[in-house]
Amino acid sequence: MNADVIVVGAGPTGLMLACELALAGVRTRVLERRTEPQRNSRALSLHPRSAELMDQRGLLDRFLPLGRTVPGWHFAGLPTQLDFSALDSRHGYTLFLAQARTEAILEERAHELGVEISRGCETLTVRQDADGVEMETRVPGGGTETVRGRYAVGCDGGRSVVRQAARIDFPGTDETLTGVLGDFAVVDPRPGALDAARARGVIVAPLEDGLTRFVYLDPERIRVPAREPVTLEEFRTSLTRITGSDCGIAEPRWLSRFGNATRLAASYRSGRVLLAGDAAHIHFPAAGQGLNTGLQDAVNLGWKLAAAVGGWAPPGLLDSYDGERRPVGRSMTENTEVQTLLAELTLVPQYQRPAAALRELLDQLLGMPQVNRRLADQVSALGTHYPPADPDADPLVGRRMPDVGLTAAGSEATRVYELLTRGRFILLGLAGDPALREAVDLGWGSRVTAVTVDKYDEHAALDGVTEVLVRPDGHVAWATRTTDADARAAERVHALTAWAGTPSSRS
Numbered sequence: 061m062n063a064d065v066i067v068v069g070a071g072p073t074g075l076m077l078a079c080e081l082a083l084a085g086v087r088t089r090v091l092e093r094r095t096e097p098q099r100n101s102r103a104l105s106l107h108p109r110s111a112e113l114m115d116q117r118g119l120l121d122r123f124l125p126l127g128r129t130v131p132g133w134h135f136a137g138l139p140t141q142l143d144f145s146a147l148d149s150r151h152g153y154t155l156f157l158a159q160a161r162t163e164a165i166l167e168e169r170a171h172e173l174g175v176e177i178s179r180g181c182e183t184l185t186v187r188q189d190a191d192g193v194e195m196e197t198r199v200p201g202g203g204t205e206t207v208r209g210r211y212a213v214g215c216d217g218g219r220s221v222v223r224q225a226a227r228i229d230f231p232g233t234d235e236t237l238t239g240v241l242g243d244f245a246v247v248d249p250r251p252g253a254l255d256a257a258r259a260r261g262v263i264v265a266p267l268e269d270g271l272t273r274f275v276y277l278d279p280e281r282i283r284v285p286a287r288e289p290v291t292l293e294e295f296r297t298s299l300t301r302i303t304g305s306d307c308g309i310a311e312p313r314w315l316s317r318f319g320n321a322t323r324l325a326a327s328y329r330s331g332r333v334l335l336a337g338d339a340a341h342i343h344f345p346a347a348g349q350g351l352n353t354g355l356q357d358a359v360n361l362g363w364k365l366a367a368a369v370g371g372w373a374p375p376g377l378l379d380s381y382d383g384e385r386r387p388v389g390r391s392m393t394e395n396t397e398v399q400t401l402l403a404e405l406t407l408v409p410q411y412q413r414p415a416a417a418l419r420e421l422l423d424q425l426l427g428m429p430q431v432n433r434r435l436a437d438q439v440s441a442l443g444t445h446y447p448p449a450d451p452d453a454d455p456l457v458g459r460r461m462p463d464v465g466l467t468a469a470g471s472e473a474t475r476v477y478e479l480l481t482r483g484r485f486i487l488l489g490l491a492g493d494p495a496l497r498e499a500v501d502l503g504w505g506s507r508v509t510a511v512t513v514d515k516y517d518e519h520a521a522l523d524g525v526t527e528v529l530v531r532p533d534g535h536v537a538w539a540t541r542t543t544d545a546d547a548r549a550a551e552r553v554h555a556l557t558a559w560a561g562t563p564s565s566r567s
């Protein structure tokens with residue numbers, strides 16, 4: 061075996077997954093067809109749940125100084141913003157940060173954790189047998205290498221070779237509409253010069269390296285296929301048509317056309333082959349959700365795959381990746397379709413008037429806190445909930461664990477997400493049970509950290525909770541409100557066995 065897990069693709073999803081696997085002690089190799097990191101950035105946003113995930117791994121301090129935070133984000137380009145700052149998170153903001161920077165930080169972290177990243181290596185075929193996967197890979201210099209691992213994960217983007225080799229269907233709809241983006245070193249410098257463009261629905265955003273990004277939908281060019289290259293002349297003509305001026309653009313660094321083909325993999329797993337990120341879902345980049353969803357796929361999958369490699373995964377754990385993340389992918393792709401439709405209707409002459417009225421109505425609704433919250437929960441991914449199989453489970457189960465501050469017996473003040481940085485399960489005894497650690501160390505000490513909590517910040521979701529098991533990805537595996545210590549101990553053993561596997565005598 062070359063590695064336990066072969067990750068195909070060093071985009072944000074593949075790099076995040078590699079970090080998660082390596083953190084859990086899995087020998088991981090990443091194969092990336094590009095010889096150099098990407099310089100151009102499609103994505104520009106990290107949403108609240110992604111910021112929380114970075115916080116849970118102790119990485120957020122590397123991201124924050126490089127970007128800038130804004131308190132919300134848009135939905136369908138409506139004027140009223142989604143208010144992330146009203147959500148229950150320490151990270152109720154969007155971090156405006158170019159994708160290339162996100163990838164650079166994750167690649168640096170992957171190297172620190174000992175991941176082998178092989179650039180210039182393009183996966184050509186993938187086969188699997190009872191013991192592992194084997195792939196034919198083109199290597200620098202022109203030859204091929206056979207790479208073998210126990211599992212393979214396709215993080216190789218929308219045209220995923222891994223998905224095709226595993227014969228996983230990718231149902232959905234073809235592209236019917238395209239938008240255009242351009243990054244320019246020179247734009248009209250006069251104060252307020254670009255406001256007219258913004259007022260006409262063109263996204264104009266400063267990038268960190270002095271470039272300015274423009275993104276637009278030109279009604280006369282939306283049927284041009286994404287594969288057709290964009291020229292500077294086309295860009296100027298479209299901007300002038302939409303805004304009345306070419307905005308002084310010059311020195312383009314990147315021009316690109318992107319479409320609304322929307323597809324979701326029929327399964328995220330076929331035997332020893334799994335999919336994550338754009339390899340599993342593609343859609344129009346509405347409200348900036350693709351990269352974020354890929355990072356969240358990776359953090360859901362990493363510990364489960366590590367459990368399978370480590371031989372301690374309880375039955376069904378690895379399949380729960382598909383069970384939990386595909387519904388998220390489905391609702392995310394659906395919300396991008398809604399947003400795209402809202403934009404497209406305003407461009408079709410016979411719908412322009414009612415479409416404007418519909419957008420006005422939706423914008424008013426977004427002004428209502430409950431409506432705003434409903435959409436903000438989804439786009440921020442803070443509302444992601446993995447419904448438990450047991451209908452009698454505590455309401456906390458499947459939700460994100462709140463990042464409450466706490467003090468453990470004999471320790472300094474900390475908070476839940478700081479406890480998660482090693483990627484282990486955390487068992488929090490909120491009823492001050494002194495024997496908790498001993499009880500856990502007996503069987504699960506190698507994968508679960510037990511903490512008897514002396515004091516913790518008040519939080520409505522934790523009212524009455526006496527013990528909670530937090531998964532390595534920060535979601536709640538089990539919680540109880542019983543005050544009977546014996547009943548709690550029995551529930552605890554059941555929960556630990558169900559999630560962290562049978563107790564091992566080595567622990």
Ligand SMILES: Cc1cc2nc3c(=O)[nH]c(=O)nc-3n(C[C@H](O)[C@H](O)[C@H](O)COP(=O)(O)OP(=O)(O)OC[C@H]3O[C@@H](n4cnc5c(N)ncnc54)[C@H](O)[C@@H]3O)c2cc1C
Binds near residue numbers: 218
């Ligand atoms: C205009 C635009 C704006 C966007 N804005 C946002 C945003 O603001 N926020 C957001 O969250 N998302 C945004 N997205 C979406 C985001 O860019 C993608 O969802 C994200 O890049 C997906 O990451 P990934 O790692 O899954 O796939 P990719 O980024 O596509 O990475 C796949 C990697 O696999 C490699 N690869 C492919 N095939 C092979 C092979 N056979 N062998 C080896 N390597 C291979 C590729 O070279 C690449 O490095 C935007 C997209 C577009 C088009």
